[in-house]
Structure formats: C-alpha cells, structure tokens
Amino acid sequence: MKLATKLIHAGIEPDPSTGAIMTPIYQTSTYVQAAPGKNKGYEYARSQNPTRKVLEEACAAIENGKYGLCFSSGVAATDAVIKLLQQGDEVITCNDLYGGTYRLFTRVFEKFGIKFHYANLQNLLNLQSLINDRTKLIWIETPTNPLMNIIDIAGVTAMAKRKNILVCVDNTFASPYLQNPIDLGADIVMHSATKYLGGHSDVIQGCLITNDADLRERLYFLQKSCGAVPGPQDCFLVLRGLKTLHVRMERHCENGEKVARFLCRHKKVGKVYWCGFEDHPGYEIARKQMRGFGGMMSFELKDENPEAAMRVLSSTKIFSLAESLGGVESLINHPATMTHASIPREERLKNGLSDSLIRLSVGIEDIDDLLEDLQQAIG
Numbered sequence: 617m618k619l620a621t622k623l624i625h626a627g628i629e630p631d632p633s634t635g636a637i638m639t640p641i642y643q644t645s646t647y648v649q650a651a652p653g654k655n656k657g658y659e660y661a662r663s664q665n666p667t668r669k670v671l672e673e674a675c676a677a678i679e680n681g682k683y684g685l686c687f688s689s690g691v692a693a694t695d696a697v698i699k700l701l702q703q704g705d706e707v708i709t710c711n712d713l714y715g716g717t718y719r720l721f722t723r724v725f726e727k728f729g730i731k732f733h734y735a736n737l738q739n740l741l742n743l744q745s746l747i748n749d750r751t752k753l754i755w756i757e758t759p760t761n762p763l764m765n766i767i768d769i770a771g772v773t774a775m776a777k778r779k780n781i782l783v784c785v786d787n788t789f790a791s792p793y794l795q796n797p798i799d800l801g802a803d804i805v806m807h808s809a810t811k812y813l814g815g816h817s818d819v820i821q822g823c824l825i826t827n828d829a830d831l832r833e834r835l836y837f838l839q840k841s842c843g844a845v846p847g848p849q850d851c852f853l854v855l856r857g858l859k860t861l862h863v864r865m866e867r868h869c870e871n872g873e874k875v876a877r878f879l880c881r882h883k884k885v886g887k888v889y890w891c892g893f894e895d896h897p898g899y900e901i902a903r904k905q906m907r908g909f910g911g912m913m914s915f916e917l918k919d920e921n922p923e924a925a926m927r928v929l930s931s932t933k934i935f936s937l938a939e940s941l942g943g944v945e946s947l948i949n950h951p952a953t954m955t956h957a958s959i960p961r962e963e964r965l966k967n968g969l970s971d972s973l974i975r976l977s978v979g980i981e982d983i984d985d986l987l988e989d990l991q992q993a994i995g
C-alpha cells in the first residue's frame with residue numbers, strides 16, 4: 617500500500633459493534649472481565665486502549681515499521697528511549713537539537729549517570745571519533761531544528777550497526793511524507809505528533825516506531841510502567857490529522873519553497889537556512905534521503921542587531937508569533953528566547969544559532985498572503 621492510502625486506512629477497521637467508519641474514542645479506564653484473566657486483551661487503559669491501538673498501528677504503517685507506540689508527548693517518547701539505557705551508558709547526539717530534547721538529556725538524564733556527547737554529525741568522522749565501548753545509542757534529528765542541517769541517516773546507521781549501537785531518528789521535521797528512517801537502517805523513529813502528524817495545533821502527543829520485536833517489548837514495558845500514555849481523545853485527533861498528512865505536506869513543501877526563495881532574494885535578508893537550496897551543504901544528502909524539503913526554515917536579517925529581528929517578529933499579521941510548528945497555520949518564532957531558550961547562550965552561539973535568528977513554520981495558507989505578510993514585516 618502507498619503512503620496516501622495508508623494514511624487513510626492503515627490500522628482502521630469499522631467498529632465491530634456498530635460499523636462506525638471512524639475509530640470511536642474509547643473513553644474508559646478499565647474493561648470488564650468475564651472471569652479473572654479472561655478478557656478480550658484489554659485490562660486497564662494505561663496498558664491498552666483500542667483508540668490508541670489503532671493509532672499505533674497507523675503510525676507504524678506510515679513509517680514502514682511493524683510496531684508503533686504512542687506517548688503523551690514527543691518528550692515522553694524520547695524519555696522512554698533513553699530509559700532503555702543504564703547508568704554508565706553513553707549517547708552520541710547532534711549539537712543542533714530541539715531545546716526540550718537537550719534539556720531532558722542534560723538536566724534529567726545526566727544526573728542518572730548517562731553521558732551525552734553533542735557533536736556536529738554532518739561530518740561522520742566526528743561520530744566515528746566519539747564511539748567507544750560504552751556507546752549504546754545515537755540520537756539524531758535531520759533536518760535539525762532550527763538550522764536545517766542534514767545528517768546522512770544511512771551513513772550513521774551503517775557505522776552504528778558495526779558496533780551494535782541503536783540509532784533513533786527524531787523525524788518530526790520531515791514527517792513520514794518526506795523521509796522514512798527505518799528504510800535507511802534506523803532502529804527507532806520518534807515523532808512529536810504534536811507537529812505535522814497531528815497537523816492542526818490542537819494536541820500534544822509523541823510516538824515511537826520500530827521493526828524490532830524485542831525493542832517493541834522493552835518500549836511497551838516502559839510505556840506502561842512509566843505511564844506517559846496519551847488519552848483516547850488525543851489519539852482520535854492525531855488519527856484525524858493523519859488522514860490529510862500527504863495533502864498538507866504537499867502544500868507545506870510548495871509554500872516552503874516559495875517563501876525560502878522569496879527570502880533569499882530579499883535585500884534586507886541575510887542567510888536563509890533551508891535544505892532545498894542547491895548550495896546548502898546537505899543538499900545532496902537531503903535529495904537522497906528526503907522526497908521534498910518541507911515547510912521549515914530559518915533566516916537572519918542583514919542587520920544583525922537583535923532589535924531588527926524583534927521588529928519583524930512582532931510585525932507579522934498572518935504568521936503568528938508562537939512556539940511549535942507543523943500546523944496548518946504559519947508560525948514565526950525566535951529560537952534564542954523561545955524554543956531553544958533552554959540551551960545556554962554560549963552553546964547556542966557556538967553552534968551557529970544567533971540571537972537574531974528567526975524560524976518559520978510555513979503553513980498552508982495562500983502563498984500570496986504569506987509573501988505579502990513577510991514583505992510588510994521585513995520592510
């Protein structure tokens with residue numbers, strides 16, 4: 617089955633008791649048993665819920681994986697992956713990470729004795745030099761947030777396989793419409809379903825996908841033991857969002873390209889970070905591992921005074937100033953004080969994330985209105 621069909625049908629059967637075509641919201645905490653242990657596979661809703669189960673099957677299918685697991689947020693999904701590790705284990709990750717992931721690694725898990733190495737993984741030699749016997753996991757984001765750097769997923773997984781190291785790819789930015797890390801050898805794919813999968817800025821959720829039955833069992837154990845499960849209403853919203861992912865993504869890509877090229881031509885705009893430019897250092901790899909370039913980008917003004925960026929950030933009318941991304945509406949964000957404020961300034965600057973960087977999540981509104989809005993805001 618092709619993606620567009622899977623998005624609409626995978627995991628979904630008419631409800632057995634009524635024939636309802638849409639998956640019901642099973643708003644229940646427990647299930648009645650005929651006799652102790654004699655049940656229909658449902659005992660307690662932290663462990664099993666039919667609405668969640670359908671969504672988990674759909675998530676697995678669209679990432680070309682066998683197993684899906686949904687969590688109450690993207691961060692909760694990340695948390696479960698790190699809990700596969702033990703004290704003394706080491707993780708190698710990229711130096712351009714979602715701020716909340718960085719905070720979870722540095723402020724929560726480091727104190728439990730897990731060591732994280734942050735490196736520029738666009739260059740795989742940096743990865744090679746950090747691998748040792750304690751390395752148990754490589755965690756990557758590509759394209760990275762917010763600088764749109766590209767990491768060669770197949771290159772990373774090939775290196776990891778030789779050493780038996782797990783690879784988890786945060787595929788939130790690309791979405792399964794643009795990129796499928798499992799096909800490139802990743803062990804686990806993580807999504808903040810809050811973003812493109814849900815797509816309507818009305819739900820917080822995360823998911824993990826894997827092809828490995830043993831990993832699935834260990835992650836399921838963590839899901840029910842730690843308890844960060846999504847409610848059935850939220851699962852319903854993500855299921856509803858998924859059905860139009862391909863149509864939305866097509867427009868996100870189309871509008872994204874037009875906005876990126878507009879910014880590039882604008883006389884007041886400096887550097888534009890978008891992986892669809894032919895002179896982007898990751899362009900060739902992006903073309904190889906992605907089917908398009910999406911609607912995310914960042915840019916700097918030629919005027920490096922952060923005040924100039926602040927003026928643009930508060931002048932847009934259609935682009936709303938807000939954290940998050942991947943919804944139908946266009947958002948504008950200031951990573952240094954918003955999404956990436958949890959990364960120390962010095963770290964941020966070292967990795968190229970300046971105080972005047974502006975990030976856009978280009979939505980699916982009419983492109984003429986979006987360009988006009990940016991034009992009046994940038995001046």
Ligand SMILES: *Cc1c(COP(=O)(O)O)cnc(C)c1O
Nearest residue numbers: 689690691714761788808810821
């Ligand atoms: C938002 C986001 C997360 C965290 O997900 P939540 O649903 O907000 O917990 C992780 N990674 C990336 C790339 C994100 O954009």
